[in-house]
Amino acid sequence: MGNLFRVNMAYNNLGGRDVDDLDFLCSLTNxxxxxxxxxxxxxxRGSIPQCIxxxxxxxxxFALDGNEISGTLPNGIGNLINLExxxxxxxxxxxxxxxxIGYLGKLGNLYLHVNEFSGQIPHSIGNLSMLTELILRNNNLEGTIPSxxxxxxxxxxxxLSKNRLSGTIPPEIMGISSLSNYVDLSYNNLTGGLPMEVGNWKNLGILDLENNRISGEIPSSLGDCIMLEQLHLKINHFEGSIPPALSSLKGLEVLDLSNNSMSGEIPDFLEKLNLTTLGLEFNDFEGALPTGGVFTNASATFITGNKNLCGGLPEFRLPRCNSKEPRREKTKHSTRVVTICSISGLIGLLLVVMGTYTFHSRRDPQTVVSEFSRDGLLKVSYQALLKATNGFSSDYLIGSGSFGSVFRGVLDLNQATVAVKVINLRRYGAVKSFIAECEALRKVRHRNLVKIITACSGTDYQxxxxxxxxxxxxMNGSLxxxxxPINEMNGEGEHAPRRLQLLQRVNIAIDVACALDYIHCNCDTPIVHCDLKPSNVLLDDEMTACVGDFGLVRFLPEATKELVAELSSSIGIKxxxxxxxxxxxxxxxxxxxGDVxxxxxxxxxxxxxxxxTDEIFTDGLNLHSFAKAALPEHVYEVVDPFLMKEFHDDELGGSSYVRASRQNNKLRKIQGWLASIIRVGxxxxxxxxxDRMSAAEAVVALKVIQKELLQVITHAAEDDVTYISTS
Structure with missing residues (x-):
């Protein structure tokens, strides 16, 4: 079968009788x-034949996982240069x-974990510039981590966890700023200190260095990793006190410093973090134990083996502090923190219950998996989405973001063209984003918000x-x-027409402001979008703008707005x-x-x-100050060059706006419109x-300009002047 392009025989009971089970792979070379x-x-069973x-x-x-294959990985794997x-x-x-393996320049995912590979990690892996996930845990790898x-x-x-790696952590790898899901180097024999460069991992969610021989003090630069949610430093040789810089880790949920040589007092700021687990066991901490935040939960705070601690809540069974100067009074603050944590727990529990009820996580892919169908929405299965997108083909890909990729598809059931956002569950925080977006979109209905048809939660064929x-x-993609236009193509793989006229831009700006006004002021629960940008504004076939991507939303219930706002800020802003x-x-x-x-x-x-983020914005200059400095007389100097073509004659004989304006002596009025729009921004x-206006006030200001523009266009048409279509 020379034209065969896909072989998938995963999840069966094939093989297991002969040592040459895999010789059939050679027949696929044709x-x-x-x-x-x-x-x-x-x-x-058996080994991989050289014919691969x-x-x-x-x-x-090329997927070989979950078998009983032995022997080595053939050198010939390097010939498969298009492997991803x-x-x-x-x-x-x-x-x-x-x-x-370094020849596989297009490789994005390399999974070799839970095997018996030995020797060093080859330096050639550094050639894999497209690599997004490298998992080599549970092997017998030795030597140093290659810089x-x-x-x-x-x-x-x-x-690289659960190997036999030794030496120091190379500071060079701290320069991989893209690392955002997790870094796990636990259960090795790493020595030396934790490099100061660790602060470059500003987007990292989990850092696990447990069970090594890393020594020295915890670097204060670790406080720059503001997206950290879990930090595991257990069973090492860290010493010194807990650095105050860690107080900036507002989203930290798990902190484990157990079995080290750390000393000093336990800092108060740990009470204020949103910790669910705190491990301080078997160190040399001393002084009074805090009594707020995570320290109110003896089952989540582990302090055994610190013989010089005192005070704290009775559950910890510590001796009373002998100091005449008790730990500063924090009763009122502690009560507030306990209240916040309680509300946080209730909100979290509510989301989990709703998520569990609405989206069952494990089902057969053939079955219908959308609980939204109970509300009268379309039922859809994994199989239906797979078919609609031609197997989630790259030819159907129309966009990608932090937590997933979006594919164009056609559903068999009603032949409707849809956009399918497939969540990348390997990305840390993706499930939370999925639940947040579902919860937001099922609460809102507005002409300027992207309409959700249904959701699917289950399992694929693997x-x-x-x-x-x-x-x-x-149909018209994103704003x-x-x-x-250089950076985006339409669904057919060709550049879409990319010229927005003045009135179209005003219409879009009004549409977006209307969407914000709705979610801010006209929902039962006020919603903050938290990620408004042009790629999250989509345009339908009539160029009506709709705001989408609600994966980072925050809810602001009026009854607890102050507390929820504080909680939201404590978990890190994305x-x-x-x-x-x-x-x-x-x-x-x-x-x-913030949305405004x-x-x-x-x-x-x-x-x-x-x-x-344009490269011209340096040395304190930004888009805001750039535009503000042009008001009102120099607004033409900052306006998009595409718009300027509407206001001046060109090789096509000039535009309607210019002719209409010349007839009515309104060149100054055009400048006034532009200045008013820029002033809104x-x-x-x-x-x-x-100092910011509300979304509703922006709608009012822009509709005045919209009305005057429509009058000019209508007047030009009545005078039989050719004008540019606004459709």
């Missing part, structure tokens, strides 16, 4: 179009990882968890694609660089004013054509939240 080869989770070096040069996925996924986990592979890994600047996951959201398809309100960066609480700031930046980007993006 299938020169082979794209996927998956034989995982069977009973295949002659498999299809277009092979992208190589998984050989849970087998009996021995020998070294071949250096030829060449620093070249893998797209890594999200690095897991038994992996699968979650997806199905939206109404927006980002219209403003910056958003997009350039659009995040400045007060969020200094620990300010989540608010609707993002909206102001979006408006300025729409009418200047410049991203907030500037005011909305003011540094101080109280």
């Amino acid at each position: 299938s020169t179009r082979l794209d996927v080869l998956a034989i995982g989770y069977n009973h295949f 070096s002659n498999l299809s040069m277009v092979l992208r996925i 996924v190589l998984t050989a986990t849970r087998n009996n592979f021995t020998g070294v990882i071949p250096t030829e 060449s890994l620093s070249s893998c600047q797209n890594l999200l996951v690095l897991d 038994g992996n968890d699968f979650k997806a959201l199905v939206y109404e398809y927006m 980002n694609g219209w403003l910056h 958003g997009s660089l350039g659009y995040i309100a400045p007060e969020y960066g200094t620990g300010g609480e989540v608010s609707i004013q 700031y993002s909206y102001g930046i979006l408006v300025l980007e729409m009418f200047t054509g410049k991203r907030p 500037v005011v909305c993006s003011s540094e101080m939240p109280d």
Whole structure:
């Protein structure tokens, strides 16, 4: 079968009788179009034949995991230069990882864990610049961690745990700023100190260094890892006190410093963190034990083996402190923290119950898995989505984001074209984002919000968890694609027409403001979007704008708005660089004013054509100050060049706006409109939240301009002047 392009025989009972079970792979060398080869989770024995070096040069996925394969991984694996996924986990592979693996320049996922590989991690892995996940845990690997890994600047996951690695942690790998899911180097023989460069991992969710021989003090730069949710330093040789810099880890949930040589008093700031587990056992901490926050839960706080501690709640059975100066009074503060933690727990429990009730996580992929069908919404299964998107083909990919990829698809049931957002469950926090988006979208209905059709939660054909959201398809893509056409294509793989006229931009700005006004002021529970930007604004076939991607939303119930806002700020603000309100960066609480700031930046980007991250914005200059300085006389100097073509003659004979304006002497009025629009963006993006206008006020200001523009166009048409269509 020379035209065979996919072989998937995973999850069967094949093999297990002969040592040459895998010789059949050699017969696939004639299938020169082979794209996927998956034989995982069977009973295949024996070694991988050398003939795999002659498999299809277009092979992208090679899955061998969950068998009883022994022997070495052949050097010929390096010939499969188009591999994107190589998984050989849970087998009996021995020998070294071949250096030829460095030839796989397109490899994104390398899974070799739970085997018996030995020797050193090859330095050639540093050649895999496209690598996003490297998991080599549970092997017998020795030697040092290669500093060449620093070249893998797209890594999200690095897991080298449960090996025999030695030496120091190379500071070079701290330069992989993309690491965001987790880094696990636990259960090795690593020595030396934790490099100060660890602060470069600002987006990291989990850092696990448990059970090594790492020594020295915990570097204060660890406080720069503001997205950390778990920090495991148990069973090492750390010494000194807990650095005050860790107080900036507002999203930290698990902190384990047990079995080290740490000393000093336990700092008060640990009470204020959103910790669910705190391990301080078998150190040399002394002084009074705090009594608030996590310290109110003896089953979540572990302090055994610190003989010089005193005080605390009775559950800890510590002696009373002898000091005449008791630990400073914190009763009122502790009560407040306990109240906040209780509300946080109730809210978390409510979300979990709702998530469990609404989305059962383990089902047969053939079955219908959307509980939203009880509300009259469309039923859909994993199988239906797989077919609708042609197996989630890259040809159907229309976008990707932090927590998933979006595919265009056509459902068999009603032949409707839909957008399917497949959640990347390997990304840390993806499940929380999925639940948040479901909860937000089932509460809202508005013409300027992306309409959700249904959701799917179950398992795929390999038994992996699968979650997806199905939206109404927006034919004209995202606003980002219209403003910056070089970076975005339409669903057919061709550049879409990318010219937004003045009136279209005003209409879009009004649509987005209307959406914000609705979620801020007209929902039963006020909602803060937290990630408003052009790529999250989608346009339908009539160029109506709809706000989407509610994966980072925060709810602000009126009855507990103050407490919930404080809780929201304590778990870390996520958003997009350039659009995040400045007060969020200094620990300010989540608010609707933060959304308004993002909206102001979006408006300025729409009418200047410049991203907030444009390279011209250096030395204190930003998009806000750039636009503000042009008001009102120099507004033409900052306006998007595409718009300027509407206001001046060109090779096509000029535009309607210019001709109409010449007839009516309204060139100054055009400048006035632009200045008014830019002013809306500037005011909305003011540094101080109280200086910003509301979304409703922005709607009113922009509708005045919209009305005047429509009058000019109508007047031009009545005078039989050709004008540019606004459709």
